[in-house]
Amino acid sequence: MELKPQDLLVLLKVAAHPPRRWTYAMLGEALFMSGSETHASVKRAVASGLAVAPARGEWSPVRTSILEFAVHGVRYVWPAMPGPVKRGVPTAFGAEPLASHLTAAPADAPVWAHPSGMAKGPTLSPLYRTAPQAALADPALHRLLALLDALRAGRARERTLAAKLMETEIMSVDTGVADAGE
Numbered sequence: 800m801e802l803k804p805q806d807l808l809v810l811l812k813v814a815a816h817p818p819r820r821w822t823y824a825m826l827g828e829a830l831f832m833s834g835s836e837t838h839a840s841v842k843r844a845v846a847s848g849l850a851v852a853p854a855r856g857e858w859s860p861v862r863t864s865i866l867e868f869a870v871h872g873v874r875y876v877w878p879a880m881p882g883p884v885k886r887g888v889p890t891a892f893g894a895e896p897l898a899s900h901l902t903a904a905p906a907d908a909p910v911w912a913h914p915s916g917m918a919k920g921p922t923l924s925p926l927y928r929t930a931p932q933a934a935l936a937d938p939a940l941h942r943l944l945a946l947l948d949a950l951r952a953g954r955a956r957e958r959t960l961a962a963k964l965m966e967t968e969i970m971s972v973d974t975g976v977a978d979a980g981e
Contacts, residue, residue: 879952887916894945
């Protein structure tokens with residue numbers, strides 16, 4: 800099975816929040832995807848080792864593996880493609896948590912083109928087509944996706960800082976159990 804960008808979106812959504820029982824329908828609704836899409840994403844994530852399924856119908860992300868893939872692999876597998884200046888949702892160093900660590904002119908900060916966006920800047924292709932909409936509905940997911948975009952498209956300094964912040968964001972959520980990858 801080949802991983803798809805929406806698989807990482809599903810994993811980041813679940814990793815962004817303390818443990819809870821997500822149905823595929825709930826996840827799909829939260830990510831503006833179908834329940835069958837989220838189910839297929841979870842199957843691919845488990846097959847790739849980015850999630851584990853200890854029992855039928857149960858699964859959880861492997862945070863250490865997601866972090867390793869985000870930091871070292873995503874920019875090569877799904878690079879962020881720059882585009883023209885448009886109105887959209889801030890991402891990468893234009894959004895928190897990077898925005899408070901780096902100084903940039905507002906017009907230089909990248910955005911995902913989106914009609915509900917309040918910022919204007921050069922566009923970056925989102926990880927998945929529904930990512931901007933899902934990020935607008937979930938600030939914790941937005942933070943992870945913005946960091947991921949910095950890892951996908953940023954310069955060395957931005958990537959280094961994004962990697963540290965991504966580790967903090969992913970590993971600090973109280974899972975209540977030891978990470979399956981440990």
